[in-house]
Amino acid sequence: MRLTGSNFIAGTASSESAQGFTSVNPQTRRSGDVQFHNATAAEIDRAARAASEAFQIMRGAAPEKLAALLDTAAAEIEALGDELLHTADMETALGIPRLTGERGRTTGQLRAFASLLREGSYVEAIIDTALPDRQPAPRQDIRRMLFPLGPVAVFSASNFPFAFSVAGGDTASAWAAGCPVIVKAHPGHPATSELVARALNRAVEAASVPPGFFSLVHGSTVEVGQTLVQHPLIEAVGFTGSLGGGRALYNTAAARPKPIPVYAEMGSTNPLVILPGAARVRGESIAEDLAASATLGTGQFCTKPGLVFLINDADTPSLIERLTGEMALRQSGVLLNEHIEQGVIRAVTATLERGSVSALTGGTIPSHSHYSYANTLLQTTGEAFIQDEALQQEHFGPVTMLVLCQSPDELTDAVRALHGTLTATIHAEESDLPQAEALFSLLREKAGRLIWNGYPTGVEVVYSMQHGGPYPATTAPGTTSVGMTAIKRFLRPVAFQNMPDALLPEALKNANPRGIWRIVNGAHTQAAVS
């Protein structure tokens, strides 16, 4: 397909600005041919107005219409075939196998939201029927359910060009909620973004949804994102990326005349604790698997294990030696772009400047024709970690840091000092159970997902998934960006008082025509209201 480098405003290509950028092949550091056009304020305004108009039409639509849109979008993405995979690989160097898997996850989650809509109980219908004889005053009939918020701005991430990008989890869940989406494409994979945007445009058309239900804007500057978040017709923001970027958008949204929610998933250290029994029994395999997890996708996962806590005992030196060897031996991969390369260099340099940190392997910049960074294992002490918040900086790339504690108490204090994070993992054997239980209890306050004898990379897209966590992991710890409950971010409750059955939305009608689960006078039921 010939790419145009355009923005897509409600289905229409638009390239008003001469300012723009090209995609860069991370394998060669060379720029592509296509010029992508930064969106202008006028283009963003048209996208927002079209989204608002589309919302007015679609908010009355049956859930099946949205479900069909999601299914069609999945099929249109699949119909892009190998061209999509090759384009994404050219822009990200993530490799065809990984990208094939990620495409499956992306289409799978679009279809999973379609199923959620068809099942229908996600609207959280709650009904309390009238009590006309209640004293001193009758009780009114009150019924509530969830409705969409309105147009949503979605900021793509660089590290998942499908699953956290144009048709990723934010778009899928916002669409499922009934919200039009304006995607700010990540400048790291603009060609991939254009292909997916064209697929979504076709899905919008095929599903007879108003074209403003989807727009794509490009931008290599912060202004494009800021303009989008400041637009008065935008009602919510989804974001995956760095702490700096997420916090800047959060601040902008909070300073609007009408503040709006920003669901930003940002940096994370993903602590992993290896307790003595596990180190003794499984030290070798943990070292291998941990090195694999820390370098997976060149360490460019939000859930990469970035901090490894150990108690320094007789079994520790061999585990560290093995881990150091594994990190050193594994081929260092390609980084996504120059920004990430410079970021990991800066972050590791800053950490090594703290006197308490040494590099067991890596910490150096290999001179490759591709963007890269050496697999790096840092080491510090529990004492230093407890005292120095700077050691909680994320190193986005193939870098992890050992925190060597002198005692179980010091380990506990180090865990207590942790900032918010997406995940926390414990490796433990039978002999470690009491300590493991106590640490998990502490970690529950720090993380969105707790993992037992496993690794944080690999996020199941299931109903029960929680991909979120206390700040700075996210700006909204009550929400998730992965899994079915991600839809809740884009919904809000409305109650109806004494409304005639004919005027009630289907989900609240006495007959319960959709057969959804509801809470009626306190009881969970699929039955009609009699």
Added chain:
Amino acid sequence: MRLTGSNFIAGTASSESAQGFTSVNPQTRRSGDVQFHNATAAEIDRAARAASEAFQIMRGAAPEKLAALLDTAAAEIEALGDELLHTADMETALGIPRLTGERGRTTGQLRAFASLLREGSYVEAIIDTALPDRQPAPRQDIRRMLFPLGPVAVFSASNFPFAFSVAGGDTASAWAAGCPVIVKAHPGHPATSELVARALNRAVEAASVPPGFFSLVHGSTVEVGQTLVQHPLIEAVGFTGSLGGGRALYNTAAARPKPIPVYAEMGSTNPLVILPGAARVRGESIAEDLAASATLGTGQFCTKPGLVFLINDADTPSLIERLTGEMALRQSGVLLNEHIEQGVIRAVTATLERGSVSALTGGTIPSHSHYSYANTLLQTTGEAFIQDEALQQEHFGPVTMLVLCQSPDELTDAVRALHGTLTATIHAEESDLPQAEALFSLLREKAGRLIWNGYPTGVEVVYSMQHGGPYPATTAPGTTSVGMTAIKRFLRPVAFQNMPDALLPEALKNANPRGIWRIVNGAHTQAAVS
């Protein structure tokens, strides 16, 4: 009971500051004898640390312990007897009958949250069991549920000295969630606040809950509230009050190094639309009931109908005449305090300065020994309302404004121009149905609760209640401050991956020992996981 004017820091009276204030009797404008002490930064810090310690202990407690606390709190408030009612009446002039009802609502909602805890399904347990044979990789066992956020700051409102104050809905729902509470008492009823705080202290002690689970701080300055919201150990804020106050706290919380959610319920205009059929058939009774609703509690309800939309036709003059008469004839009540008196004077004066508004009755300051304002009916045109956002200012007091539209289309445009609000009401007869349905659809985007042929004052405390709405009605339109789902504001999800059953929280164990409703592999069920 002899009052001390102290703050209560984790159960202990504390009066470190000489700065403070007295309560003022709104009937006489005279100050009381007791000096209430503004909390110092050191007192606030002690309260926050004690709350954090209490949280560490209580977050492992069984739901029954919290339920017992809530029940005991209700009983202790009742045990205060008439002294509580008389003290509150002295400080608010709301009258014994209203205060008796409000006390019942307050104890009722404490007990309703206890029931919610005992039933247990509010934790939203979702379980997806492992699929070890899934290709290309096994699916992990993932289970999630909701856990408390941590210490919560609650800001009392002046207009509900029980139900939105020390032991009001924010405290009840935060406690039910498992969060310690620090209440910033409203300076309008400090003696009432001290009585209730003592009752809560007794409940905390009787239920063997750590004393830091509740603190009360006084403050007649904005500094006290700002210091509290800035404290790093505070995890969320509940607020009921003015737009200015709520927004200031929201801004402070958003600017923290670690931002926290602010659930602020603020100003609201509560539009009420009278369609032509209703005006014709029930004009008189609507005029009577509307005047009663607009002046109930001297108009000092968040849900007071502040804007009344009419289409100007043959039946309109008699309805307006009747409404004007009803407003003029009703005895004007006592306002809560000088701040509210000055506020309503300022707001009505500013509105009348817009050329398009006239006063049909009131708009004048009666010279009474008590705080007061004349029952006031303002009138403007649909055209002016559409063009002038300033006409959406709330007039907190016995004031409502007619918006006279020249056509159904102008009415639609006026409704479309509305800002966010807690409630919206339509009065309609059979002949109005098509228009009513279209307007309700528009109003759904503006309000948290839609009312059919009723009045917005009077908020049922039921599971299905939604007391919230788009900004400026609240800072968090996805949440409610009244009803059982208010608890969700103070909870966040945590997922567990491959956790041994013995380490899982009760709500997620295979056996489902509490018999709660869960979603297991997509199905709603109370069954155990087999």
